[in-house]
Amino acid sequence: MNPQKDPILCLITDLETPPVAMAERALKGGANMLQLRRKNASGRELCRLADALLPICRRAGALFIINDRLDVALATGADGVHLGQEDLPVGEARKLLGAGKIVGASTSSAAEALKAEREGADYVGFGHIFPTGSKTKGYPPLGPDAVDEAVRMLRIPLIAIGGITLENAHEPMRRGASGIAVISAVTKAEDPEEASRRLLAAMKGEAG
Numbered sequence: 001m002n003p004q005k006d007p008i009l010c011l012i013t014d015l016e017t018p019p020v021a022m023a024e025r026a027l028k029g030g031a032n033m034l035q036l037r038r039k040n041a042s043g044r045e046l047c048r049l050a051d052a053l054l055p056i057c058r059r060a061g062a063l064f065i066i067n068d069r070l071d072v073a074l075a076t077g078a079d080g081v082h083l084g085q086e087d088l089p090v091g092e093a094r095k096l097l098g099a100g101k102i103v104g105a106s107t108s109s110a111a112e113a114l115k116a117e118r119e120g121a122d123y124v125g126f127g128h129i130f131p132t133g134s135k136t137k138g139y140p141p142l143g144p145d146a147v148d149e150a151v152r153m154l155r156i157p158l159i160a161i162g163g164i165t166l167e168n169a170h171e172p173m174r175r176g177a178s179g180i181a182v183i184s185a186v187t188k189a190e191d192p193e194e195a196s197r198r199l200l201a202a203m204k205g206e207a208g
Helices: 019-028 043-060 070-076 092-098 110-119 145-153 171-176 193-203
Strands: 008-012 032-036 064-069 080-083 102-107 124-125 156-162 179-182
Touching: 008 019, 008 080, 008 156, 008 193, 019 043, 019 064, 019 193, 032 179, 043 064, 043 070, 064 070, 064 102, 070 080, 070 092, 080 092, 092 102, 092 110, 102 110, 110 124, 110 145, 124 145, 145 156, 171 179, 171 193, 179 193
Parallel strands: 008 032, 008 179, 032 064, 064 080, 080 102, 102 124, 124 156, 156 179
Antiparallel strands: none
């Protein structure tokens, strides 16, 4: 991961959109990380999807991350795994994956982000930043100002997540985030390729 070179635009798959076709379009538009997220899918189904998605990511030079399932990440040769607070501990995942793979962690406070860093995470997903309908939350949005505090304390990249749109994508970035993660901002767009391209431009503070 080199967010100093390119900001991270991570697309997280949803349940409604065919992931292979969506990935091809989003990556063509500039998304450089894809996270396969299928909470209720079997290991067999996840492996099938991963086998289809990994070559697409390789051709695009994008990272391919599996949500939750360390076993699937190991079995398919994905670049790494992203873990929630109730999943396998980051430290245990790091031991099993080794130094050559990526471990990401979902966090909703600076304290959780620091804990993930200490345990060996390569990056943290931090949020939700804005109100979001993609996932039910038991706490209010953190707001972009929370990014300031967390970034000052971390040495690893912070990827902001939650309710991020074309209109507000610049907010976490100007507060020091290394990137953003989105679902509906791309998957629900009429043109996912163009939506990805415009998100990247907004992240960089460019017009269009």
